[in-house]
Every structure is written in C-alpha cells, then in structure tokens.
Amino acid sequence: MKAKEVPQYPDPKRDEKLKAFDRLLTIMDQLRMLCPWDQKQTIESIRHLTIEETFELSDAILEGDLQEIKKELGDIMLHLVFYSRIADEQKAFDVSDVLNGICDKLIHRHPHIYADVKADDEDAVKSNWEKIKLKEKGNVSVLGGVPKSLPALIKAMRIQEKARGIGFDWDEKSQVWGKVREEIQEFKQEEEAGNKEKATEEFGDVLFSLINYARFNDINPEEALEKTNKKFIKRFQYLEQESKKAGKSLGDMTLKEMDFYWEKAKGLK
Incomplete structure (x- = not known):
C-alpha cells in the first residue's frame, strides 16, 4: 500500500501534555527506586489492581462523572507506566516500545487514512480492521x-x-x-x-x-444491564430504609407489604 501524507493538526497544549507524561515517568522511576511497596511489585502482582481500576473507570463512565473518569484514567495510566517500567528493568521492552507499537498498529490498521484504501463508512472501516488483524496474527479463525x-x-x-x-x-x-x-x-x-x-x-x-x-x-x-442493576439496588435499598422506618423487618414482611414500598421506590428519580 502506498503511504500518503496526512495533515498535522495544531495542538497548543502539546508541550504541556508531554511535560505531564515526562513527570509521570520521572515519579515512576523514583517510586521504583525508593518506595518499598513499589519496589516489591511485579507484573503479576499488580494485575488484579489493574482489573479493579478498569471496573472503577467503567463505573465512572456509567455515572457520567467526568471528574471521576479523569481520576480513574490517571490510575490506569499509572499502571501502564508501571508495567512498562518493570519490563524495562527486565530488558524486555520500555514505554517507548509500547507507544511506538500502538502507533504502528493504528497506522497499519487505518489504510483508509494512511494509505490508498477506501472506506466510506463505519462498516467498511470495521471490515478492513478485522481482515488486517486476521493477516497480522495468522489466526485460523x-x-x-x-x-x-x-x-x-x-x-x-x-x-x-x-x-x-x-x-x-x-x-x-x-x-x-x-x-x-x-x-x-x-x-x-x-x-x-x-x-x-x-x-x-x-x-x-x-x-x-x-x-x-x-x-x-x-x-x-x-451497559443496559448494569443500569438495571443500579436501579434495582436503589429501589431495594429504599425498600429496606422505609420498612425500617416503619418498624418492620424485611424477613417478616409479606411480598404484598414489600411490594407497597417497591412501587413507591419506582417513583424515585
């Protein structure tokens, strides 16, 4: 495929962003050298923490809380830098390898932007993406x-x-x-x-x-199911609170009695 020139878009805050990333790399180096907890960690030991942080980001997205999303993205960014630092110590790869790797992949998988392939809609882009992945990885399926x-x-x-x-x-x-x-x-x-x-x-x-x-x-x-989960929790907790105010125990209430509070809970926003 023939490469083509892609326009560069001005970013007045690019230097500020690069400095912030450099600051994170510096702090990660310092923690790895000086902090007993950070020194002890391995790629395997922080795996479960990364999974937890990912779910916390998911919760923030579902809540539509942009400030919380910003916070959770920072936590995940820290983990990505942490993995890269550990791998660098093992002489496996470093953060520049990670970033260049994803950049190369994005360019290769977007030939409609960086080469001469045409893709006029989202479905065409997805189709190209899957076909390219199949060739890259040599998957049978x-x-x-x-x-x-x-x-x-x-x-x-x-x-x-x-x-x-x-x-x-x-x-x-x-x-x-x-x-x-x-x-x-x-x-x-x-x-x-x-x-x-x-x-x-x-x-x-x-x-x-x-x-x-x-x-x-x-x-x-x-996302739809998680919203229903949250809605059920909110209504059930209202049922618990209101029955307790009335001096009743859920375990002793009939389904009809519980349904009275449940119907009231359905009116909550």
Missing part, C-alpha cells in the same frame, strides 16, 4: 482474537461484532427479533419438558440472540 477470559456477555458482543466485520450478519432487525422469539420458544419447550441441561443451552441461545438484537438497536447490553 476471525474469532481467534477474542480473549477467552472475557465475561460471557461482553464476549458475545465481541464475537458478533467480529462476525459482522467479515459480512456474517443478519440483513434486517426484524430477522433478529424473529430469532429471539424462536429461541424463547425453544427454551420454553425444554424448560416445560424438565430437561435442565437442554434448557440451559437454549437459555444461552436466548441471551445470545437478545444481545444480537441490542446490537442492531445500537444498545450496549452490558
């Missing part, structure tokens, strides 16, 4: 790059997105909804027949098809 450890719901989303990237997808939203109804019916048949193993399999098909339908409606099912 388009789905080979989906991490095995991803939570099942997110994994289903990624599987469907990757399949769509090479054109394996439904044409119309109505077709997907028809599949949802079909899978629900098959689940009910197995559930009513008392076949738990088969019913479990069919329930998985129901969830997979619903995730597919959400994708066609531009709805992120993981």
